[in-house]
């Protein structure tokens with residue numbers, strides 16, 4: 199089949215962060231559209247498609263077969279990075295899962311990351327926990343993207359190992375907003391955080407009227423709202 203794979207804008211943006219000649223693993227690959235797309239568009243690229251569930255694993259094998267890519271996309275069944283041999287890939291992609299699942303996959307597979315130069319993640323929620331993991335494990339955030347597709351705003355983070363062992367220091371605001379995203383402050387960024395701010399304000403009000411609400415949680419939400427006000431000058435915008 200020579201037909202081009204139609205990839206979502208989200209996965210196209212993930213693919214664009216891979217270098218030419220990438221030798222990468224796509225963990226939680228589902229239909230293996232991303233590795234097939236990359237290998238079809240770059241004849242020097244190679245990929246391993248990893249899946250924990252039998253159904254998506256079978257779908258991935260079918261896609262690879264259909265696009266005649268069995269020599270360059272190796273589909274494997276298993277949990278996270280356990281499907282990889284040591285030093286087998288240079289880049290890792292983990293997209294379309296929650297941040298805590300992504301960090302647990304990275305944490306459990308740490309030993310496989312020695313030779314990995316780039317990790318590209320697209321957490322659906324809880325991006326902060328992934329940034330925290332990168333900071334705790336000596337990675338630098340090289341680029342961050344924010345993309346709107348079908349009403350969702352997706353964050354994509356590309357991190358590289360700090361070979362000089364210097365640890366990356368991220369402030370609480372960097373962890374929450376993203377060190378690069380907060381510098382750029384795109385329209386999508388402003389819209390995302392304005393929506394979260396309004397939602398969190400409503401939740402705080404509800405929690406203040408509830409006897410069951412945890413004080414710690416209310417204070418955390420209030421602190422975050424204050425960061426949003428400072429970072430985005432939200433109060434001024436809402437007054438308009």
Ligand SMILES: C[S@@+](CC[C@H](N)C(=O)[O-])C[C@H]1O[C@@H](n2cnc3c(N)ncnc32)[C@H](O)[C@@H]1O
Pocket residue numbers: 209225226227228229248249250251254276277278279292293294295299303
């Ligand atoms: C929502 S899909 C995302 C698919 C694709 N990466 C994307 O971004 O469109 C998540 C996939 O990750 C797989 N998955 C979940 N936990 C996994 C793990 N620990 N190891 C490998 N795959 C996993 C699921 O079976 C599912 O196919």
